[in-house]
Amino acid sequence: MASLKILALHADLSEVPPHRNTERAPRIADVATKAGVSTASVSRALADPASVRPELLERVRQAVRVLGYTPNAAARSLREGRTRTILVVTRKRWSAPFFSEVLHGIESALAVAGYSMILANFDTGTPREAAVVDMMFSGHIDGAIVLSGMVASSGGRSMLDAGLPVVSIGASVEAIPSIVVDEEAAMLRLCWHLVSLGHREIAYVTGPAVNANEGVRRRTVESFFRERSDCGLDVIAGDFTLEAGRAAAAAFMALDPRPTAVLCCSDEIAIGFMGAAQDAGLDVPGDVSVTGFDGIEFADHCRPKLTTIRQPRRELGHTGAARLLAMLRGEAADSITLPDDLRVAASTGPRPPLPSS
Amino acid sequence: MASLKILALHADLSEVPPHRNTERAPRIADVATKAGVSTASVSRALADPASVRPELLERVRQAVRVLGYTPNAAARSLREGRTRTILVVTRKRWSAPFFSEVLHGIESALAVAGYSMILANFDTGTPREAAVVDMMFSGHIDGAIVLSGMVASSGGRSMLDAGLPVVSIGASVEAIPSIVVDEEAAMLRLCWHLVSLGHREIAYVTGPAVNANEGVRRRTVESFFRERSDCGLDVIAGDFTLEAGRAAAAAFMALDPRPTAVLCCSDEIAIGFMGAAQDAGLDVPGDVSVTGFDGIEFADHCRPKLTTIRQPRRELGHTGAARLLAMLRGEAADSITLPDDLRVAASTGPRPPLPSS
């Protein structure tokens, strides 16, 4: 500090970098003055170095360095009409192991393009939903990615009405490009897997009723078994938590006849279910086969390992962000289905020889 | 839709809300014109309803509603010198189950105060680190919360040099208010827990070397056992992943004499470790006791349940955000230590009677 002050005696005070909290941040005009050029030249030099004389460019860069100048984002946004910020919308308590990977994919793809990400969570009908919609109209962001399976609406207008590009990841949303896996096909593969193992009495543990993915997954299961007169289906209500899985196991134990296999709407439900079933003395898959959905890391580290559908979480995020960036460049974008992967593990096995009730 | 158009025939076209993507978003001047007042009155009516005549207020609100007006964030930020946006900084691949809860705490606390959250991830020395530092100086945000255990630096200046309020959550960072649990005390409780169960040969599985929490936890363990001549400590390198836990178990099996207890730097490591140890034929805690750290949900749903330190994740986030908001209001803020909780479960038990090697 002392040495800094001594230095300051010999040089213009404004040459001490970086500016501290007490003083005003340097503006482009300060840089222009120090470099002995106009603000227009500073702006040009920074935006398009090739458009100015090398000598001028160097003077500007020197001044920027000395002053510790960083362009003001608000002024730039106001002038350019864009913010290089995009909104990522979630809803309710999302499944952390699933969405965190998607978020990483989004974040890294946006970062290399120079975009930032605002993360917002809303529940339907809350003030927060209105805030999300307002943000679409405020010019604070250039576009949005919804992980919420639906678009927020408030006061008679929806997110989409702002006219900004919007993509959905992880769930098909009408009228906007969606990056998804074919959940219906994936769930059917799980159904066939169980049926081919001989199971005929099956339970399905749902996710939260408001969830879009839950809707698709449940309807798929229901229609599959409705068409098979040799099979029976029980539906147990749950949500995307380990605790819901445990609770579902309790409900499951009371079923008579007790199904020999359980389709869970998510891995977390399945893991919670398995733990509680085991605590109750059941063997997995000896007494009951269990499947999940999503392919989170813990599905590989529970015992037994979980049969599930692996979603390419990172790639979903990455692809969705890339799609949105393309739309921001004016390109048209359509929905895309990424490949998923049925991962058969030790949590599913042949139907027990005797009725397990 | 059809009815809207018919309506439009009778009314001014600009009365059709909300504005669509083809047309320019309404400005405050449009509202002023429609309401027959000045822009200043509109601004006042919106910011401080009590400061205008009720009749004028109603006219303004009506115009706002009809036009679908939302104030432009960039213009407002430029003028006010603040953005109501805060930056949340993570680093490397964070532990999803831990940080996602912290993020929820942050997000909800900020949301009720009308603040948004930009989420950024950086690795030291990458362009992304420079971008994070630049953001502090760009006026794009009003403050920052670091979950990274360190402040980003680039080009000779650090995040802190911008003079904006910054708080750290989950790790003590010098020179900024930090919201933490007493990790040293917590880790000591785990050490005592194992020693009091009779364990004398103990292993510690580290987190990633660059991690601040890992440093504290490891040093605590090392100094604890250094002072106890009747105990031996092996250190196994890992990171915050389930896979690292599995790998550590392999290294653990090769130790001779093999420790009878393992302290893991995180729950995920511990869960991975337990799974691999069990796969190798070891009983937990019969052959080896295992502890974790953090208290993620899965610690309650693995078998056996994990002895660990519960961090108040949500509250850490909530408190950190509240602290930052207080600093933005000009209040001084200091560090705060939240209570944690030693949660003893079935993964730890008495030292095996015979040397387990």
Added chain:
DNA sequence: TTGTAAGCGTTATCAT
């Protein structure tokens, strides 16, 4: 209580 107008810091148009 309300209106007028300056100014926030930048980019881009238009001269030169």
Added chain:
DNA sequence: ATGATAACGCTTACAA
């Protein structure tokens, strides 16, 4: 190639 200057849309003195 560079400089002067007009927006961008808002808030807030200051005037009325």
